[in-house]
Amino acid sequence: MFQPNGPLPPEIYWRRRALALGAIVLALILVVWLIVSLRGGSETAEAGTTGVEVDATPTSVSASATSSANSGSGSGGSGGGSGSSDDDRDDDSETTATSETSSTPAPPVAPGQCADQSLAIKVSRDKPTYPAGEEPTFTTIITNIGDAQCDRDLGSGFQQVLVYSLDGNRRLWSNTDCFPQTEPDVRSLAPGEQAVFNVKWSVKTSTPECVDQPEPVREPVGPGAYTVVGQIGELRSAPEPFNLG
Template identity: 45%
Template sequence: MLEPNGPLPPEIYWRRRLLAIGVIAAAIVLVVGAGILLTGGDDHKATPAAATSTAPVSSSAGVTPTGAADSGAPSASAAASASAVSANVACPDQSLAVKVTVGQPSYKVGDQPVFNIVITNISTQACQRDMGSGLQQVIVQSLDGQRRLWSNTDCDKGAPADVRALTGGQQAAFTLTWSGTSSQPNCAGDRVQVPAGPYAVVAQFGSLRSNPEPFNLL
């Protein structure tokens, strides 16, 4: 090491050199210590992160399709089977509703009015019923209901069965065209053109009867 040169005594220079060396050593110690603390802090933070990332894996591993089935939740195939069984049950009258509407409010004499019949399963259970045309009775009557002019069953020679399976709330729709002529049970008597006037149509299915729907022949 070089000898100190200067106007001051040599011990002064030696003391300054020793002080500088001490400051540099302390700085090195602080830098090294800070690096160790930072490295240790990162390791401490990484542990919860690793635990957090693995937690969902361990929890989801316990949920399996078999466990879900054992819990009592019905499978799609089981639900379909239950629906099929319910659909094989005959619809009682009290589970159904019938409604009739007219294609348009007025027709000219000689036209063929169109009637729309809708049968609705008003229950929550699936069921089935033969709804063939021979089982649906559509009646044209005077507006006050006192005079019957025509019914589709008067001259009906019978039709094949038409079994409909309806889920809860489902509807079956049918369309019927009237010739505009009169009729009698067993197709007795002559069939004549119904004259102009106000009329009403009613649909009946089993013991169910719709509200009268008015229309006009002009």
Template identity: 35%
Template structure:
């Protein structure tokens, strides 16, 4: 079977064998190529349609895998909102603390001082000297002191301040600083603890009466008392001698 036999020359038979073998090989190659193309065509739709087609044709994952995917996707979607809420809460807390710090740093307004109680005030009279000659003008000084522990408001207007001279023996009223000083003022200072106010006045040495009558007499030599008053508050009488 290997050596060609026949009436024709051996070379003819060898060429026929080569052609037959070559044709067979070509046929096999074509078959293989056709099979390969068929396989490629069957895979191509699922590869190219990786979107909707791939999802439709692919089988659903197991239930456990679905739960795991759902849990991971919900966690992933929840993380941004959680981060945002924490950030918003932190900023609001910082703003609240800054507002609290600003409000706490502001000094609170001090309460307004109340009117002075008589028990916290001390009033006294100071004379330039204890004895004057008749015709001289005795110097008198009214001193008001806040002897309390707190600031307070006191009315010391001209119409409530008064110096009074009385006879030591009889107690007769001889002169008042309010009789001949009709002008009124509005003086209501705040007295700090220990603060003093002083009001000086010189007396002409003559009598007076409410309304300041024209006929006023010179006070003769004798023993007298000088008392200071502010509203209902009165000082201790101080002796004054005229000679």
């Protein structure tokens, strides 16, 4: 049965049987490989679909978190700007107070008068250090930096001199708190012309509510480093440091 019979030499028949057997084995290997490939591709497709669903969830959460962060930044951004009041508050209270203060619009410039953009303001002190008992004198200089002559009401009710703590976080005094003078003082300023004003500080605190109080509480300001700032309309000078002895 196993011995090849025929007119040809036995080696030829053995070779034919080996080739046939090899072809059968190769066909079986191909069939097994095809089955394994089909099953593996199906599992990969399922895994890929699951992976997309899983990735979608953190993306959605991230978008929500970003939206919340932007909302928080928007509400916080509206509170930038001016210094805090005299009262000692925690950080949250100071942020709220600052936001409320900055939301109050500055008095509008009368029609036809110099716009804030055409002016520059600078403040200086007459000494870098004041010994105990001496009242500082501050000078504000308002300059027309525009290219045309214009008028501006520079009455003391429209310009302020303010004293802050050295870091600028605590507002200590303003010349308009307790003595708001609203008499007009309209100046006609040519390009490059300056208007100079002097104001003296009693080295005591004040608040905007001072004018409405019959007996306002004004505390003496102790030794230390402070800054003075000049303001007209929405225009502010650079802070000028000084010391109290």
